[in-house]
Amino acid sequence: MGLTRFVLKRPVATVMALLCLLVFGISSVFNATLEQMPDTDQPMLIIMASYSGAGPEDIDELVTQPIEDQVGTIEGVKSMSSTSSENRAMIMLEYDYGTDMDDAYNDLSQSLDALSRQLPDDAETSVMEMNNNAGTTMMLSISNPSQEDLYDYVDQTVVPLLEQISSVAEVEAMGGKSEYYKIELQSDEMAQYQVTMSDVSTAMSTANLSYPSGDAVSGKLELSVSTSLEHETIEALKEVPITTSSGKIVYLEDIARVYEAEESRGGISRYNGEDTISISITKQQSSTAMDVSSEVQEVIESLEADDENLNIRIVRDSADSILSSLKDVALTLVLAAVISMIIIFIFFGDYKASLIVGSSIPTSILVSLILMTSAGFSLNIITMSGLVLGVGMMVDNSIVVLESCFRAIETEEDKGLLGYAKASLSGTNIVLQSILGSTVTTCVVFLPLVFLQGMSGQMFGSMGYVIVFCMCASFLSAITIVPLTYMAYKPQERMQAPMSRPMERIQNGYRRIMPGLLKHKAIIMIASVIIVIATYFLASGMETELMTADDTGTVSVSIETRPGLLSENADAMLTQAEEIVKGHPDVESYMLRYNNDSGTITAYLRDDRDMSTDEIVEQWETEMADLDNCTVTVEASSSMSFMSRSRGYEVILNGTDYDELQEVSNRIVAEMTARDDVMNVHSSIENTAPVVTVKVDPVLAAAEGLTASQIGSQVKQMMDGEEVTTLDVDGREVSVMAEYPEDEYRTVSQMKDIILSKPSGGYVALTDVAEIYYKDSPASISKTDKAYEITITADYTGGNVQSAIDSEVISPNLSATIKKGVNSMNRMMQEEFAALYQAIAIAVFLVFVVLSAQFESPKFSFMVMTTIPFSLIGSFGLLQITGVSISMTSILGFLILVGTVVNNGILYVDTVNQYRMTMDLKTSLIEAGATRLRPIMMTSLTTILSMIPMALAIGDSGSTTQGLAIVTIGGLSVGVAVALFILPIYYALMNGDKKRVVLDI
Structure with a gap:
């Protein structure tokens, strides 16, 4: 080939080109965007x-x-x-x-x-x-024992500083107490002076103002004039005049107590059991967690430098988990490269041979990194996993070329530089068609993935590009770097290599076994087809999930309290849950955040924990099942948890009649609770609570000159109070609240004593224009496509009894109006799986087209492609053995398998076709397998063993791509046996003794 010849003639120019690749490749790494996962935008x-x-x-x-x-x-x-x-x-x-x-x-x-x-x-x-990346990027905990007004400091100093960071989208503070000025209205005095809350609100709104009043000339300047009225102290507020309905003037202190008070802000926040103020920080969609982390830490350092008592802890930093995940994948990448080089040394027995093939790995990776950054791809778990996959596949071409060069040098008399140069050139040319075909085959497999839409396309499209980059780079390395370094290093194939004698025995054994197998072609074919069919039945019963969640060592305890539960009762219940979390020896720290009837305890586990995350989740589910007035959900927290399968049973009921749906749901919950094979049965409507309804009579209200909106507004003012103004006190913005005493309108009987003021003057009792009664109300009402929806969940006490529950409990309660629905996650899984299966079908067709063009025969193409269904035996079998579910990543493994498992078949069939020019069919089939046994085993072992670190799920994020590696390892392992033992059978059956005719024109 001209390129190989050029490289051999111009080694210095080639080395300079490699040096440029090294510089630009390293530069691309430093300029690359670092992320946990690719950006996914749902429409x-x-x-x-x-x-x-x-x-x-x-x-x-x-x-x-x-x-x-x-x-x-x-x-x-x-x-x-x-x-x-x-x-x-x-x-x-x-x-x-x-x-x-x-x-x-x-x-x-x-x-x-x-x-x-x-x-x-x-x-x-x-x-x-919708923004999938809108989750919390950083979580901070702030405490300062020497500062009483800590919340005000955080709200007015820390939060604004963080909001000024360009990469930050939102900052939310929770916990702590804030000082405010309280106007505690006295009902008797207000009735005596005929003052309403509306009068107070109107008076206070004008008690602190600044009004533009024109311009005035002073010398050569024109100055703006403003009229202002300010009340900055409590004593000044007491003197605010209020005009009554009769025109009299009273002062605020005549009808209210004015004093400084405290109120809880944003619910409850605790870190390791201590009260704290927590701050959640969300990044801009166009920014990265790395940007946010570095800039936030600069702000923290500046704040702590100004106040030595201020303690700001970084409870959670997404940047740390991103770096940790990428380091884990990088370690897997290095291990894959080292394993590949060890395999080469074992077979060739010459460290120079290992270095030759090993030199193609960094070259291919650097080229891929340059192309990745040029295409705008970030470095994340998926793209880095593409590089790991590429390592195993990129050395295949180099191994085939190197092995061919070793064969070529045996025919050269000159063992010097010229002889090695000729061997490099001829050895490369001999296998050029094979490696080009296998490279193109692997690349076309990923074309459907690149053009996929939906979640799978956004998630894995970049991986498709990366593997194509790797394969193209590896092909160029195989026909340039390998011949050049072979000529330069002059490696010697050692007869005493660790695998020399074993390989010789294996080859001899292969020659002895194959004649017997070729005699029983029909039996072997039928048996192999039966095994494939049985494998598909095995696969149909396997568990499925959209994505496997990574184990970040974080457990999330979500708590939904009963609506309306008093804050002191909710706090007591939260404390019980905290004690369970705090008492676990594997918990390093935890954060509690609670507000508006819902909260989360996030537990961060020790790296050297004795129990796995799933074991801790199961233990806490059991221990927290008896907590009163709440629903508790415990799950391992991860970046992929929203796409992973639920751990227990879940059913969705939907219907158009909400009352009927509630009745059926309650009946199903009762029947499931009575069963021994399930526990922790919960319904999405179980947190119902009686609410007090004020039903306004529109006729009676209109007769008094009132509307329902006016009545509701006055009732809310009396129950909750109202912020009437804000004051600037020593540079701080202080809220001024007008409220009745806490025990004045707290009970339902007290509500019935509410007196409303009429717009025309005078008063009317609330009970004269409205009815007050109790009513049960759900915490929330869910619908999908206008149909009401109720979700029921439970945990299994033993094995998976889903089918039994469906047939014995759910189905009998369904009707024409009550149906079993599909949750959004299952619907998404069905759509994404269908898209990936379609991509696999297209990939199979493209492989068939490429192979037909390469062999100039659809028949030979079909032969090679018989390795694909047989390889599934190993893939599904290994998934079953390891207990890994079928997910998007494991299906992606099947797609990769389509492009890789045929490579051995290509090499074998191409060799058989060459041998048939001089040998009979039987000898060609046997000798082709024996001759290509070593390169087939070498290329397969490098790919298989290099993916073992990924299959072992090294690191917190390893489980995300574990299924992909297991599918590929299982499929390739069986694919080797298929190429060497089954493919000869099919070749003999489909081709007979007909020799291929090649026109010499």
Whole structure:
């Protein structure tokens, strides 16, 4: 080949080119973006709607349903789901992949604008895009024993500094207490002076203002004039005048107590059991966790330098887990390269041969890195795993060329530089067609993956490119670097190599076995087909999940408390859960965050823990099952946990009649609870609680000059109070709240004593215009495509009894109006699996096309491709043995297998065709296998053994790509036997004694 000849003639120019690759390759590593996983953007838009004071059922009827009716007809909407809860609703719209989301956003916004007049006056809506990378990037814990107003310091100093960082999208503080000025209204005095809360609110709104009043000239300057009124102290607030309905003036101190108070801000936050203020930081979508981490740490260092008592702990930093994951994959990459070189030494017995093939590895990796960064790909687990896969495959071409060069030098009389140069050139040319065919075959396999849409395309498209880069680079290395270094190093194949004698015995044994096998072709063919069919039955019963979650050593305990549970009772229950977490010896630290009836305890486990993460999860599930007034979910936390399978049983019921659906759900829960084979049975509607409903009579209210909105506003003011103004106190913004005493309107009986003020003057009792009663209400109402939805979950006490529960409990309770639904994760899994299976089918077709073109015969192409279904025996078998489920990564392994397992078949069939020019069919079949036994075993072993570190799931993120490695290892292992023992049978059956005719024109 001209390129090989050029390299052999111009070694210095070649070395300079390699030096450039080294420099640019290293530079590309430092300039690459580091991420945990590739960016994935789901075509989803989220509508957030708020309607203050409304319960879940009112939200569903007044807000959610009108929005669903309006937006459900928008073109391109694939599915719609909603959750209605107290004061708010969330409607998620899923679009088809490929939809222009900017146009979709505009269409949705216009549709909501047209709907605004049909919604309640106080209802507000907003649209936001789905961002899979919007999770917490960093979590901080802040404490300062010497500072009493810590929350105010954090809220007004720390948070603004963090928000100024360009890579930060959102900063949220939780926990701690904040000082505020409390105006405690006295009901008797207010009644005496005929003052309402509205009067107080109006007076306070004008008690602290600055109003522009024109311009004034001073000398040569024109100055702006403003009129201001400021009250910065409690004593000043007491003197605020209030005009009563009769026109009299009273002062605030006449009808209220004014004093400084404290209030909890943002719920409960504790770190290792100590009260703290926690800060969650979310990155911008266009930024990386590495950017956020470095800039946030600079701010922390600056703040701690200003106050030695300030203690800011970094509880969680995504950048650390990213670096740890990439280091694990890099270690796997190095191990794969070392293993490949050891295999070569074992077979050739010459360290120079190992170095020759080993030199092609960094060259191919550097070329791949340059192409990766040029294409805009980040360094993440998926792309780095592509490099690991590439290491095993990229040495295949080099091994075949090197082995051919060893064969070629045997025919050269000159054993000097010229002889090795000729051997390098002729050895490369002999196998050029084979390695080109195998390279192209592997590359075309990934073409469907590159063009895939959906989650799988976004997740693995970059890996497809990386492997194609690796294969192209390895082909160039095999026809340039290997011949050049072979000529330069002059390696000698050692007769005493560790594998020389074993290989000789294996070859002789192969020659003895094959004649017997060729005599029983029909039996072997039928038996092999039966085994393949049995394998597919084995695969049908295996567990499936979208993605295998990585083990980050973090456990998340999600707690949903009963709606309306008093804060002191919720805190006591949270303390019990904390004690369970704190008492575990494998827990290094933990963080509690709780607000609005839900919270999370995140436990960070020790690296040298005695129990696995899954074992700890199971233990805590059992220990926390008896906690009262709450639903507890314990799961291993990871970047892929939202795509991994649930650990227990889950069923979704849907229907159009919510009351009927509730009744059926409660019946199913009762039947499941009575069974011995399940435990921890929970329903998504179990956290119901009685709510107090104030039902306004519109006729009676109108007679008093009141509307339902005015009544609701006054009741809310009396129950919760109202922020009437804010003051600037010593540079701090202090809230001023007007509230009634805590024990004044706390009970339902006290609510019945509420007196409302009428716009026209005078008063009316709340009970004269409204009815007050109890009503059970769910914490939230869920729907999918307008059908109500209830989810029931449980854990198995023994083996998987899902089929028994489905047939004995679920099916008898289903009807024409109550059906079993499919959750979004299962639906996504079905879609992504179907897309990957389609990619595999296209890959098989492309391989057939390439092989047919290479052999100029569809028949030979079909022969080689018989290795594909047989290799699945090893893949499914090893998955079953290791207990690894079928996921997107394991299916990707099948795709890779299509392109790699045929390489041995290509080499074998190509050799048989060459031998048939001078030998009979039987001898050709046997000698081709014996001759190519060593390169087939070498290339297969390097690929298989180099992937063992990945199959062992080294590091926290190793389990994500473990399935891919196991599928490839199992398939290639069986593929070697198929190429050497089954393929000769099929060749003999399909080709007979006909010799191939090649036109010499």
